[in-house]
Amino acid sequence: MTDTLQLGLDEAELERLGxxxxAREIAQQPAMLRETQALLMQRRAEIEAFLQPILDQAGVRIILTGAGTSAFAGECLAPALARRLGRRVEAIATTDLVCAPHLYFEADTPTLLVSFGRSGNSPESVAAIELADRLVSTLNHLVITCNADGALARYGQGPRGMNIQLPEATHDRSFAMTSSFSCMTYAALAVFSGVAALDQRIDGIARATQAVIAQYTPVxxxxxxxxxxxxxxxxxxxxxxxxxESGLKLLELTNGALVTMFDSPLGFRHGPKTIVNDQTLIVVFFSNDAYTRSYDVDLLDELRRDNDAARVIAVTAQDGVGLAETDQIKVPGLADADDVELLFAYIAAPQILAFFESLRLGLKPDKPNAAGTVNRVVQGVRIHELT
Structure with missing residues (x-):
């Protein structure tokens, strides 16, 4: 065993702690983002040849889907991709598609089903593809996965499909998805934004992500x-x-020991704010868009006036949030970036926090649920026949 450090801890100690x-998979994200971009550049012509005829279809619909963290990748992208493409882009979890397919699939609407999957073996992911094939007359599949041997990868190799195989190291061995999430999200962003266009942006994105990991791990x-x-x-x-996704990481790695919640700054006032007490940490992700950011600032000002939370932290790529430096996670080099490019640096700090909370509670981050009631690849799902 070497004395290599991951998140400031020796690998031998990390192995002992489980x-x-x-730790490795959180720390490797900048390198994996670069490697993902390099792989996409190698396949640029193939990607464009597959995608352009689909996007040229009148009224085409793009569904971003997955289960759990893989679903949240779609939620992080759908509004931004819809604007960039001028197409209908929706994030719908496989767990919704499978239980109510007739509510979501449209038989006569040309559809591109974009399936995210770390293992590619979740029962709902496979079932969602099979239901789509059955219910949608004009359908293509784009699979973005970390596992070349998974069921999803095989579907992506079909005559109306394409498989984007990410670097093997992103097939996270830990219970919680970290580099798999960031690289699947990045791959979809690059594919739909133009792989060559993102080649001009990857250096800044990876540098910012590395800076957050290096500077804010001890914080x-x-x-x-x-x-x-x-x-x-x-x-x-x-x-x-x-x-x-940030809340889920904390919930997963603490085995449910901490109460977590997510919302928008505007939505938080409509009831969820009642969760705040003197044992509450609030983390606000700040937009680079001036109009949107004004709502982020308003809520931050309100939280300070209330003085009910134990602590409020801002994750921001720009100055001027009005908090002490010790209560800011400042992302360097992306002050002028589109918000979607901030996702990768922004997620690093919540991942690191969840990791150290797990250790604080005496759990093993690689497998925090020792009882096996939740698993790295979901178990116990019965897929019912649609009649």
Whole structure:
């Protein structure tokens, strides 16, 4: 065993603590984002040849789907991609598609089903593809997966499909998805924004993500040591999806020991704000868009006036949030970036916080649920025949 450090801890110690894979997979994200972009550039012509005829169809519909974290990747992207493409783009979880397919699938609407999957073996992911094939007359599949041997990858190799196979290292071995989430999200962003266009942006995105990991790992470790009992993540538009993923990481890695919530800054006032007490940490993801950011600032000002939360932290790429430096996670180099490019640096700090909260509680981050009631690949799902 080497003395390599991951998130500031020696790998031998991490292995003893049961957190080696989680730490590695969080720390490797900048490198994996770069590797993902390089792979996409190699397949650029193939991707464009597959995608352009689909996007040229009148009234085409794009569904971003997956289960759990894979579904939240779609939630982080759908509004931004809809605007960029001028097409109908929706994030609908496989867990919704499977239980009520007639509510979601449209028989006569040309559809591109974009399926995200770390393992590609979740029962709902496979069932969603099979139901789509059955119910939609004009259908194509784009599969973005981390596992070349998964069921989803095989579907993506069909005559009306394409499989985007991510680097093997993104097939996270930890219970919680970290680099798999960031790289699947990035791959979809690049595919639909133009792989060559993102080649001009990947360096800044990866550098910013690396900077957050390097600078704020000790900060997040200290925050975990403060012992909050409730953690709320808030974000507008695409950052609401990121807030949802952030809350799930904390819930997963603490085995449900901490109460977590996500919402938008505007939505938080409509009842959910009652969760706030003197044991609550609130984290707000700030938009770069000046109009949207004004609502983020308004809520932050309100929380300070209320003085009910134990602590409020802003994750921001721009100055001027009005908090002490110690209560800001500042993302460098992306002050002028589109919000969607902030997703990757923004998610790093919540992942690190969840990791250290897991250790604080005496759990093993690689497998926090020792009882096996939840699993890395979901078990116990029975898919019912649609009649």
């Amino acid at each position: 957190g080696l894979w989680t 997040m470790q200290a925050v975990a040591g403060e012992g909050y009992q409730r953690v709320v993540y808030l974000g507008s538009h695409i950052f609401k999806g990121l807030a949802r």
